[in-house]
Amino acid sequence: MGLGWKVALLNIMRNGRRSLITLAAIVFGCTSLIVFGGFVQSMYDGMRESMIRSQLGHIQIYANGYNQYGKAEPEKYLIPDRDLSTISQLIESESNALVVAPRLNFNGLLSDGKQSIAITGIGIDAEKEVMLSSAIRIVDGEDLFPEDIEAAHLGEGLFNALDVQVGDYLTLLASTQDGAINAVDVQVMGVISTGVKALDDRLLRVNLPLAQELLYTSDITRMVVLLDETQLTDTAISTLVSAFEQHHLDLELKSWEELAGYYHQVVGLFNGVFEFITVIVLIIVALSISNTMLMAVMERTRELGTIRAMGGTPRQVVSLILLESVFLGLIGSLLGLLMGALAAKGITYAEWMMPRPPGSTQDYPIRVFVVPDILFRTFLLGFAISLVSSLYPAVKASRLPVVKALRFT
């Protein structure tokens, strides 16, 4: 039906304003889906990377059983001192790890002489941790250095809760491996923020030797591995698992994905929100298109009657109207992709600051990713919705009684 395409196209141009309204609706829909989708993706990305680079690393390695029983009896599920160098060597030779850092976790009380606050403590290798936890921000004071034996970093919330200045000394209490109470003095070297408020309210970081002295052990809780890139996590885990098995090391591994329960909750929630918004946008677009197509049909009642009088079947009338919306859908969706991508780039470029998300302590500039998957999906949706919403006007046009349509002015 060569002429059908031409008629459809010419009709779109004949009624420029109406077509523009329809196009605007499609473009608006596509743009908002692309921008919102890209924004959500960038949020996932930012949250993931900040969790990986402030606490989780890509892979964590524990003594076997730690995750199941270690909460109750942490002292029984430590990685023994004698295995550490083998493990480090294996990790460095078998995976493209940037950093491999030991951590010793403990719970304790931190006291300024007047009050004591329960803390979550980590003994760290300060030099390695600088790279591993690059997303941790020093709010006040200085970095930890291995030479500062008594130095400690306090989470922002914890620091504010105590009556203390940078440089002051505090007392740290904890129970040792065999159950005795032990205490050491720590000097406040700096105030840090991980971006997660709940953590910042309790976090204390000290050098590993100090933590080991406090707990009376030379073992560690876990090794944290940071890779070149997040995508490499799964392959790295499988090579490490077999390497550890070959060397008869009784260890268990967890990926950041398994550790980041909160991340998955947020992703689930926002995917739900995104779908809801998608539906609303589609409904608005559909109503607008079907309204303008209905007007188009009304305006051309007489012409459609003429086509029927010349022997056009009801089905041919339907396809004539649908053909128009195919064009509008194609043009609109393509324009929408262009607009969406431009808007995404523009917003990212403008570096507007985002309101601080709940539970977070840092501001971020708004970033909107241009995600090929989202572009493709949006294009299909834009195209499909313009077809679907023209269905009713098209069928209505095909059902007009011909005699009536011909008399229509």
Add this chain to the structure above:
Amino acid sequence: MLVELEDVSKRYQLGNLWVDALRGINLTIERGEFLAVKGPSGSGKSTLLNILSALDHCDSGSVEIEGINLSALNEHQCSLFRRRHIGIVFQSFNLIPVLTALENVIYPLTLSGTVNAKARAEKALEAVGLEQLMSQRPTQLSGGQMQRVAIARAIVSQPNLILADEPTANLDSVTSESIMSLMKQLNREQGVTFVIATHDNYVTGLASRVITVRDGELVEDEPSPPFTLQEAIA
């Protein structure tokens, strides 16, 4: 026999009033006739033509064209029937404004997927004397020229029956005459049957047969007088 109407009636509802647009019409039309339908306004001429073109169904009686019983056809089949057998010429031309004259004539052929559509459409436009204006849009044409395009469009699929509802009512008398002599010429040279509803005495003067309807009834059916206007001009 091309057309056979037996006891055809049609009534319309106007609010809670029933209007008998046609009452018990009996009519046969032979191939090659040039038939004029006359009658006062509201007498049922258009209704009759709509039924003949399968644009509308009658309430009772039977309509057979080319041996096909029109009452038995559904919407889709009616469309196919018109496509194959009927050409329609309207009072207000009803050309598709976005298309050129040539494309308007090609259009019905594309609906039926006819091959060679362009060549056939050009031939039809030559037959109505518009070979110079094929690429003009309807808005660039005069009323008479538009009606010529419409006639070309009606004959292009070589129907047996062309129905024209007051084809000259929107034209001045000089143009009307040339349009009518074009139709008459097509009737003579290509043997196409014409049924024309009209108030125009010039049209009835050209006809080979004139029927008169009044209040939905066929009240007169007679061949034209021997001295037709056409011969007077010729």
